[in-house]
Amino acid sequence: MRTQVGIVGAGPAGLLLSHLLHLNGIESVVLEARSRAYVEGRIRAGVLEHPVEQLLNDTGVGDRMRAEGLPHEGVILRTEGRDHRIDFKGLTGKHVMVYSQHKIVQDLIAARLAAGGNIQFEATGVSLQGVRTDTPYILYEQGGRQHRLDCAIIAGCDGFHGISRETIPAPARQSFEREYPFGWLGILADAAPSSEELVYASHDRGFALLSMRSPTVSRLYLQCAPDEDIANWSDDRIWGELRTRLARDGFVLSDGPITQKSVTPMRSFVVEPMQYGRLFLVGDAAHIVPPTGAKGLNLAAADVAVLTRALAVWFRSGVADLLDTYGETCLRRVWKAQRFSWWMTSLLHRFSDHSPFERRVQRAELDAIFGSVAASTTLAENYVGLPLIL
Numbered sequence: 001m002r003t004q005v006g007i008v009g010a011g012p013a014g015l016l017l018s019h020l021l022h023l024n025g026i027e028s029v030v031l032e033a034r035s036r037a038y039v040e041g042r043i044r045a046g047v048l049e050h051p052v053e054q055l056l057n058d059t060g061v062g063d064r065m066r067a068e069g070l071p072h073e074g075v076i077l078r079t080e081g082r083d084h085r086i087d088f089k090g091l092t093g094k095h096v097m098v099y100s101q102h103k104i105v106q107d108l109i110a111a112r113l114a115a116g117g118n119i120q121f122e123a124t125g126v127s128l129q130g131v132r133t134d135t136p137y138i139l140y141e142q143g144g145r146q147h148r149l150d151c152a153i154i155a156g157c158d159g160f161h162g163i164s165r166e167t168i169p170a171p172a173r174q175s176f177e178r179e180y181p182f183g184w185l186g187i188l189a190d191a192a193p194s195s196e197e198l199v200y201a202s203h204d205r206g207f208a209l210l211s212m213r214s215p216t217v218s219r220l221y222l223q224c225a226p227d228e229d230i231a232n233w234s235d236d237r238i239w240g241e242l243r244t245r246l247a248r249d250g251f252v253l254s255d256g257p258i259t260q261k262s263v264t265p266m267r268s269f270v271v272e273p274m275q276y277g278r279l280f281l282v283g284d285a286a287h288i289v290p291p292t293g294a295k296g297l298n299l300a301a302a303d304v305a306v307l308t309r310a311l312a313v314w315f316r317s318g319v320a321d322l323l324d325t326y327g328e329t330c331l332r333r334v335w336k337a338q339r340f341s342w343w344m345t346s347l348l349h350r351f352s353d354h355s356p357f358e359r360r361v362q363r364a365e366l367d368a369i370f371g372s373v374a375a376s377t378t379l380a381e382n383y384v385g386l387p388l389i390l
């Protein structure tokens, strides 16, 4: 089989890239290790930055998002029983869109297949060959047979645990990493959200986040040990801890059946460079952020916007300037999002090795935000999203 761009991974990065390339008249084939049902059912993030919402609307895949998504004009920071609302609309004129990542995956798969797109599910044993030549190709197994996909460009959209990043020889790449001494225990519950906007709570017992998926489905998280055994957390224990950490006079946390629970470790990670010959790393394959800033999906979309623009020029004219600087362009935004995500995480979580002094400084930083339009504006600008291409 031959195509212009071989894409490894049918997550948000791979699917959005295939969709935008198609709109630019560029053919691609997406190779996904898992089944369609698996990728469409994977519960992940849920907040779209304003530029990403616009991108989905502008490229014809925003219908269900407009119908089912929840526009949010602010978030609430809660500490010691006090709320401070970050007014996105008032400070930046923008909002964010709360819309499940798995619905974006479903919407993009539907759009690609309706447009005759080529997505090969359950394609395993993927290996990238000849990435330093002008004729790279991908080998994979599917249906008990070996296959070969010849292409001009390979996009590694296979996430943090994929094989693309490792295709770049170790001496040719540098990783930057921060492991956090905690993780998030996340639940989906059939419970009406107890707040109209997201609540980020900083509590002495640990961080908690109240989010949502719809008027009847809540998404909540609480800080836990990175290797927490979910078996130790009954539904009652989860609800009780969430009530404690989210407590504020007059606030009642409604509960309901928990339909999904999991523990996610937290890390910051970036690999440089994000390109090697004809291989281009996109999204989680190149970088991971702690979810506190809700940046993971949005960073993937920004990488896709940069790569699409570069490939459209290269395939049309052969001019490679934008392609040669793909990684450099992406990393300008990646590192700004890394800083913001690290800062939000450091600001709101309990660090067991914090001295009393450091805990006071943490509280003072929150107070500084609460008391400063400039500080609140900086948080709002980063949360609603920087321009996709800086």
Ligand code: APR
Pocket (backbone or CB within 6 Å): 008, 009, 010, 011, 012, 013, 014, 031, 032, 033, 034, 039, 044, 045, 101, 123, 124, 125, 126, 157, 158, 159, 160, 161, 162, 163, 282, 283, 284, 285, 295, 296, 297, 298, 300
């Ligand atoms: N071969 C083929 N497919 C693979 C391979 C492989 N060797 N390894 C991984 N994949 C697939 C995974 O099954 C997954 O569907 O690549 C896809 C990668 O998708 P994501 O991990 O979602 O990464 P990305 O598309 O960059 O989206 C980033 O997803 O994980 C969240 O928090 C993250 O919100 C962020 C978003």
Ligand code: PHB
Pocket (backbone or CB within 6 Å): 044, 045, 046, 047, 198, 209, 211, 212, 219, 291, 292, 293, 294
């Ligand atoms: C979510 O709704 O899953 C969510 C929202 C905000 C975050 C992280 C996750 O910072």
